[in-house]
Amino acid sequence: MLGLNIRQExxxxxxxxxxxxxxxxSEIIYYFESASHDLDVxxxxxxxxxxxxxxxxxxxxxxxxxxxxxxxPQQQLYETHGSFAEDFxxxxxxxxxxxxxxxxxxxxxxxxxxxxETNGQHLNIAVDLRGGKYVKDxxxxxxxxxxxxxxxxxxxxxxxxxxxxxxNNNELQIFEVAQPYEILWDSRGSMYIVxxxxxxxxx
Amino acid sequence: xKLTKSRYKVYSQNGILINVVDFSDLTKKYGGPVAVSPDxxxxxxxxxxxxxxxxxxxxxxxxxxxxxQDHFTLSVMSLSIFxxxxxxxxxxxxxxxEYVRTAGGERGDKALRAFEKKYSWLFAxxxxxxxxxxxxxxxxxDKLDVCVQITSKPASQAHVPPxxxxxxxxxxxxxxxx
Numbered sequence: 001m002l003g004l005n006i007r008q009e010x011x012x013x014x015x016x017x018x019x020x021x022x023x024x025x026s027e028i029i030y031y032f033e034s035a036s037h038d039l040d041v042x043x044x045x046x047x048x049x050x051x052x053x054x055x056x057x058x059x060x061x062x063x064x065x066x067x068x069x070x071x072x073p074q075q076q077l078y079e080t081h082g083s084f085a086e087d088f089x090x091x092x093x094x095x096x097x098x099x100x101x102x103x104x105x106x107x108x109x110x111x112x113x114x115x116x117e118t119n120g121q122h123l124n125i126a127v128d129l130r131g132g133k134y135v136k137d138x139x140x141x142x143x144x145x146x147x148x149x150x151x152x153x154x155x156x157x158x159x160x161x162x163x164x165x166x167x168n169n170n171e172l173q174i175f176e177v178a179q180p181y182e183i184l185w186d187s188r189g190s191m192y193i194v195x196x197x198x199x200x201x202x203x
Numbered sequence: 204x205k206l207t208k209s210r211y212k213v214y215s216q217n218g219i220l221i222n223v224v225d226f227s228d229l230t231k232k233y234g235g236p237v238a239v240s241p242d243x244x245x246x247x248x249x250x251x252x253x254x255x256x257x258x259x260x261x262x263x264x265x266x267x268x269x270x271x272q273d274h275f276t277l278s279v280m281s282l283s284i285f286x287x288x289x290x291x292x293x294x295x296x297x298x299x300x301e302y303v304r305t306a307g308g309e310r311g312d313k314a315l316r317a318f319e320k321k322y323s324w325l326f327a328x329x330x331x332x333x334x335x336x337x338x339x340x341x342x343x344x345d346k347l348d349v350c351v352q353i354t355s356k357p358a359s360q361a362h363v364p365p366x367x368x369x370x371x372x373x374x375x376x377x378x379x380x381x
Contacts, residue, residue: 027322027355031299034348041244041283041290057286064281064288075302090342090350091241108348142241142345185241 030078030088032095034108078106087137093144094166100134101127103149105166124169125149125162143189146172150183163191163202173202206236213284226287233278233289238341245343246287248278252334259330270330272296275339279347295339295351324355 044063082099089096094105103123127133132154139148145167151160161183163173177193177200184192193200204211209227214220230236234250255273259265275296281288300315307314319326324336340352 026357027324029299029322029325029353031295031302031351031353032348033293033298033350035346041281041285041288045283045285057288060283060285061288064290075298077299077302077306087340088342088350088352090344090348092344092346092348095350140241187242189241 025081028080028082030076030080030095030097032076032078032090032108034074089138089140089147091140091142091144091147094147096138096140096147098135098138101129103135103138121169123147123149123164125151125164127151139183139185139191141185141189141191142187146189146191148183148191161193175200175202209235211282222284224286229280229287229289233280236280237277238343240343240345240347242345244282245345245347246280246282247341247343247349248280249276249341250274255330267328267330271333274330274333277341277349277351279343279349281347290347293349295353299353322355325353 041060041064044067045060048059048063080097086097086099088098090108093108095108097104097106097120102125104120105123106120125135127135133151134154135149136152136159137150139150141148145165147164147166149162149164151162153159157179159177159179159181161175161177162171163175164170165172175193177195180196182194184194186192191202193202209230210223210225212220213222213224229248233248234254235248236246237249238247239245250273252274255270258273259270272294275294277293277295279290279293281290300318303318304311304315325333327333327336336356338354338356340354342350342352344350
């Protein structure tokens with residue numbers, strides 16, 4: 001019963017008369033379009049001997065449009081339903097769908113099943129919704145093998161940030177941080193948590 | 204990068220200013236940035252609801268379907284020291300329809316009709332209805348992969364302001380000084 005109340009709170013507060021929690025659920029469509037091969041703008045410019053000045057952009061744009069025209073994008077569609085407040089994240093390797101109770105992810109190399117979760121896998125995170133704990137957010141950086149999962153406790157200012165190892169599906173590091181904070185990533189995919197008086201650097 | 208001024212500066216590793224890139228012409232043409240890849244080099248530009256509204260007010264006889272097309276058009280951009288480069292446009296509305304039709308094979312048209320019926324909130328002819336009933340959320344990866352989440356707004360939430368948690372997916376340092 002407590003779990004239901006927390007879910008209700010996360011989905012927009014008290015129910016009105018005659019309203020059910022299901023009626024608050026949304027239909028969700030995910031449309032995914034991948035580029036069939038990488039387009040590196042910098043490489044295109046260097047390949048065509050473009051120098052850095054204001055007139056090169058139009059030429060570069062034409063060259064990139066030529067490259068983009070030749071590729072056949074891979075498209076996928078995924079239909080599901082859930083809370084309006086639940087969201088998603090995408091990086092080079094996986095698509096993550098965040099629900100309050102956990103995180104489901106899809107390998108982007110595999111086609112999704114339309115109207116199904118057959119290809120989906122779950123992060124092995126134990127979330128006790130009855131105890132007021134829920135998945136608040138997910139963040140990704142440049143490293144496709146790590147993802148940050150933010151767990152929150154209802155009514156508390158402390159969040160738990162799990163740096164997750166995608167290869168082994170377990171946590172690499174755990175951080176307890178007080179709000180407010182920001183999560184930053186560097187170009188190599190290392191995570192930094194900036195709190196009001198300190199910065200936590202992950203390995 | 205200064206998003207409000209649509210401008211960014213390119214420095215060498217020694218700290219010498221190489222180039223100042225102004226992409227305000229692109230934001231006028233394609234709208235402002237709404238998504239960025241983790242490496243900060245790829246962007247999705249999209250016209251805002253205000254810009255589409257302005258077009259509706261300033262252009263006579265503009266059709267609702269044209270405004271819907273505007274709303275669902277995403278421009279994939281890539282940033283380099285040479286400037287912001289427009290790579291391609293994705294019309295999500297048409298792409299979804301085309302996907303369903305193609306996936307349906309010989310019975311593609313029938314499959315599309317069933318899909319349109321199932322998701323009537325998305326395929327409404329009126330722009331205001333589409334705006335009221337669905338929400339777009341967009342993400343882009345380092346490899347220019349684009350993922351779009353199209354969510355129906357439940358009737359109970361159409362006019363309800365979002366909760367604090369929905370507004371603030373994580374604590375913000377902006378308020379720390381106060």
